[in-house]
Amino acid sequence: MEANPIVLDDTAGDVVVVVVEGEHDIYTAPTLRERLEEALDRGGGIVVDLTAATFVDSSVLGALLDARRRALEASQGFVVCVGDTVEPGVQRILDITGLVPVLPVVRKRDDAIEAARTNGAGE
Amino acid sequence: MTGGPEVLLIMPARPEGVGVVRQALAGMADALDFEASVLADMKMAVTEACTNVVVHAYDSDSGMLEIEMRASEAGLTIVVRDHGSGIQPRPARSEPPALGLGLPLIAALSDAFELRGSAGSGTEVRMTFAYTRDNDPAEANPVTGRVGIDGRWDPEAPSQGAPAGG
Numbered sequence: 001m002e003a004n005p006i007v008l009d010d011t012a013g014d015v016v017v018v019v020v021e022g023e024h025d026i027y028t029a030p031t032l033r034e035r036l037e038e039a040l041d042r043g044g045g046i047v048v049d050l051t052a053a054t055f056v057d058s059s060v061l062g063a064l065l066d067a068r069r070r071a072l073e074a075s076q077g078f079v080v081c082v083g084d085t086v087e088p089g090v091q092r093i094l095d096i097t098g099l100v101p102v103l104p105v106v107r108k109r110d111d112a113i114e115a116a117r118t119n120g121a122g123e
Numbered sequence: 124m125t126g127g128p129e130v131l132l133i134m135p136a137r138p139e140g141v142g143v144v145r146q147a148l149a150g151m152a153d154a155l156d157f158e159a160s161v162l163a164d165m166k167m168a169v170t171e172a173c174t175n176v177v178v179h180a181y182d183s184d185s186g187m188l189e190i191e192m193r194a195s196e197a198g199l200t201i202v203v204r205d206h207g208s209g210i211q212p213r214p215a216r217s218e219p220p221a222l223g224l225g226l227p228l229i230a231a232l233s234d235a236f237e238l239r240g241s242a243g244s245g246t247e248v249r250m251t252f253a254y255t256r257d258n259d260p261a262e263a264n265p266v267t268g269r270v271g272i273d274g275r276w277d278p279e280a281p282s283q284g285a286p287a288g289g
Contacts, residue, residue, distance in 0.1 A: 023142060023145070025138075025141050025142060025145075025170055025174065026138045026141055026174045026177060026178070027138040027139050027141060027142060055145070055166065055167075055170075057167065057170045057171060057174065058171060058174070058222045058224040058225060058228060059174060059222070061222060061224065062222035062224075062274070065222070065270050065274060066274055069274065087163075088159065088160055088163035089163050089166060089167065092160075092163055092164065092167060092232075093167060093228070096228070096231050096232075096261045096265065096266050097224065097228075097266050098266070098269065098282055102269070102270070
């Protein structure tokens with residue numbers, strides 16, 4: 001039904017994965033913010049999985065950066081993953097804004113989950 | 124001279140319209156011979172320009188967003204126009220406010236870029252994209268700055284790389 005879904009995946013236990021698929025911009029950014037809020041409320045680490053995302057704009061980056069800031073304040077791990085073959089509509093904005101090391105962004109979901117778990121544990 | 128395809132879109136300046144503009148652009152680019160990387164940059168830049176209109180141009184949902192696309196030998200020129208409050212943007216209508224990265228991204232992604240407007244007569248962003256590129260425009264016009272503590276983009280701050288503070 002939903003063309004550009006954003007769903008929470010709880011299967012990693014103490015790390016919630018926010019799975020973002022399709023195209024996302026100012027229209028879907030409020031939904032992304034809601035999902036990120038739900039993920040933050042769980043209290044554990046957070047991974048945002050953009051592997052199946054085909055396009056994200058600065059509205060999405062704004063939502064991710066806000067969530068990251070809140071996660072850091074609450075000592076919750078926060079990591080973004082993009083998969084091995086990243087869509088140009090996702091990679092380009094991350095590259096030219098220099099946000100890869102900041103968010104941070106990694107390739108594989110498993111690595112992201114591990115990193116989010118470690119950060120959240122406070123070392 | 125002209126002779127290439129031309130498209131004019133006029134629609135309410137609302138968030139749901141921005142994706143429609145991207146679809147129209149992709150359709151038009153299909154008819155032209157663009158490199159995939161240039162098409163990706165066009166979609167991003169046009170999205171940011173339309174988002175600026177949706178967020179800043181009007182104080183209600185009643186304003187219109189206009190997009191003009193015109194192909195020429197040099198490439199595709201895309202004009203995104205509003206008839207809102209002018210070049211000095213209104214405070215963002217979105218909550219929370221926008222990141223403030225739109226214009227720096229447009230400058231970095233387009234091969235040529237012009238911003239026109241005056242108080243009370245609306246704003247026009249004019250972008251041109253070449254079919255193929257010898258150089259990446261993001262190298263000539265890099266996005267400078269980083270996210271500030273307030274969550275907005277601070278173009279004056281040292282570039283990303285160092286911890287983003289806060």
